[in-house]
Amino acid sequence: MSKIEIKDLYLIFGAEKSRAFRKLKEGKSKAEILKHTGCTIAVQDANLTINEGEIFVVMGLSGSGKSSLLRCINRLVTPTHGEIIINGTDISKASDKQLINSRRKTMAMVFQNFGLLPHKTVVENIGFGLELQGVDKETREDKAMYAMKLVGLEGYESQMVSELSGGMQQRVGLARALANDPEVLLMDEAFSALDPLIRTQMQDELLALQTKMKKTIVFITHDLDEAIKLGDRIAIMKDGVIVQVGTSEEILTEPANNYVASFVENVDRSKIITASSIVLKDPIVARFKKEGPEVIIRKMRRKNLTLLPVVDDDNLLVGEVYLEDLLELRKEHIKNIDSVIKQFGHTVRENTVIEDIIPLMTKTNSPIWVVGENKEFKGIVPLSSLVFEVTGKDKKEIDKLVQNAQDL
Numbered sequence: 150m151s152k153i154e155i156k157d158l159y160l161i162f163g164a165e166k167s168r169a170f171r172k173l174k175e176g177k178s179k180a181e182i183l184k185h186t187g188c189t190i191a192v193q194d195a196n197l198t199i200n201e202g203e204i205f206v207v208m209g210l211s212g213s214g215k216s217s218l219l220r221c222i223n224r225l226v227t228p229t230h231g232e233i234i235i236n237g238t239d240i241s242k243a244s245d246k247q248l249i250n251s252r253r254k255t256m257a258m259v260f261q262n263f264g265l266l267p268h269k270t271v272v273e274n275i276g277f278g279l280e281l282q283g284v285d286k287e288t289r290e291d292k293a294m295y296a297m298k299l300v301g302l303e304g305y306e307s308q309m310v311s312e313l314s315g316g317m318q319q320r321v322g323l324a325r326a327l328a329n330d331p332e333v334l335l336m337d338e339a340f341s342a343l344d345p346l347i348r349t350q351m352q353d354e355l356l357a358l359q360t361k362m363k364k365t366i367v368f369i370t371h372d373l374d375e376a377i378k379l380g381d382r383i384a385i386m387k388d389g390v391i392v393q394v395g396t397s398e399e400i401l402t403e404p405a406n407n408y409v410a411s412f413v414e415n416v417d418r419s420k421i422i423t424a425s426s427i428v429l430k431d432p433i434v435a436r437f438k439k440e441g442p443e444v445i446i447r448k449m450r451r452k453n454l455t456l457l458p459v460v461d462d463d464n465l466l467v468g469e470v471y472l473e474d475l476l477e478l479r480k481e482h483i484k485n486i487d488s489v490i491k492q493f494g495h496t497v498r499e500n501t502v503i504e505d506i507i508p509l510m511t512k513t514n515s516p517i518w519v520v521g522e523n524k525e526f527k528g529i530v531p532l533s534s535l536v537f538e539v540t541g542k543d544k545k546e547i548d549k550l551v552q553n554a555q556d557l
């Protein structure tokens with residue numbers, strides 16, 4: 150379900166916004182517009198649907214418009230044109246009262262430089278927003294304690310914020326944002342100022358927290374690794390324009406243009422491409438109770454296979470059968486295959502990354518069965534060579550390889 154809808158959004162900085170907007174619509178370049186109007190186009194024609202409960206990452210180089218986009222969402226800046234619908238309200242046109250309400254109840258922001266009051270204690274900082282809202286001391290402290298527990302700050306409540314390390318300060322920032330249990334968390338380069346080790350730790354903790362919280366999180370970063378690690382989906386921005394939106398796998402295997410392709414060039418694909426990209430759907434199978442050794446042996450011989458998955462009428466994976474065992478059955482004139490069905494070997498889910506599939510294949514030297522939640526059979530990851538081959542390829546090439554594997 151969508152939580153935030155952004156439609157035809159433009160943000161222009163400068164005195165002559167309307168003129169700049171007109172010129173942009175006429176197809177003038179940003180450089181021309183800057184020269185003639187002195188205006189900067191920070192966000193141009195952004196259209197996005199951000200789903201409830203997802204971590205949506207906006208990624209791009211410095212100056213690409215990420216912060217501007219985020220600041221439009223909570224109206225720290227007013228968009229020049231377009232709509233931002235949150236819970237049915239267009240934030241871009243909300244009254245002051247609606248805005249205050251939305252900032253109190255719906256959204257909270259975590260900043261890169263923490264935005265804390267250095268000479269107040271941890272608990273005072275966390276409860277500060279609530280204090281501004283006129284929330285009484287007892288409720289404030291209850292909420293602050295709850296948020297502190299969430300982010301692992303228990304025991305630090307009376308410490309001055311200025312005495313804390315960067316990582317701990319950012320925990321305070323996060324706790325402050327969470328204190329009011331907002332529906333939407335806006336995080337602007339929230340971990341970028343932290344040491345690499347602490348940064349990784351905070352990313353892990355955010356992911357762990359999110360499995361419990363299920364907030365809608367819009368996370369800004371200029372770091373591709375961070376985007377891939379955190380984002381359920383990623384939007385890539387360049388010069389104020391959203392050039393692609395997708396899962397990290399989609400962005401890697403189907404980059405929208407050369408810019409995105411060059412951006413993701415050096416990413417380790419085996420950590421991102423999943424079984425679903427390389428699964429061979431509707432492969433040859435043995436049908437439990439329906440097919441005897443004769444039929445199955447014929448199927449295997451036709452394709453030169455020595456092992457087949459066995460599925461039942463409901464397409465659940467029952468096990469696997471080997472050619473040599475079936476030949477034995479045939480010798481003994483046994484008509485059903487029950488006695489030679491082996492427990493299925495290695496199964497993985499569609500979202501398993503190749504990095505985790507390769508060791509299984511190397512260990513067993515056989516295909517991997519791909520299954521759903523209830524062991525429903527989804528297909529096979531056919532050849533170890535295919536898995537190794539696809540890691541550097543884009544979607545079209547992968548499709549071709551899978552097709553060829555099917556023709557074996």
Ligand SMILES: Nc1ncnc2c1ncn2[C@@H]1O[C@H](COP(=O)(O)OP(=O)(O)OP(=O)(O)O)[C@@H](O)[C@H]1O
Nearest residue numbers: 162189191209210211212213214215216217218371
């Ligand atoms: N208050 C402002 N007045 C004028 N121009 C601005 C203002 N804020 C941002 N800009 C311009 O808008 C464009 C987008 O900036 P923005 O800060 O949104 O990018 P960003 O991708 O978040 O970059 P960074 O990672 O460096 O923060 C830039 O060209 C920037 O110079």
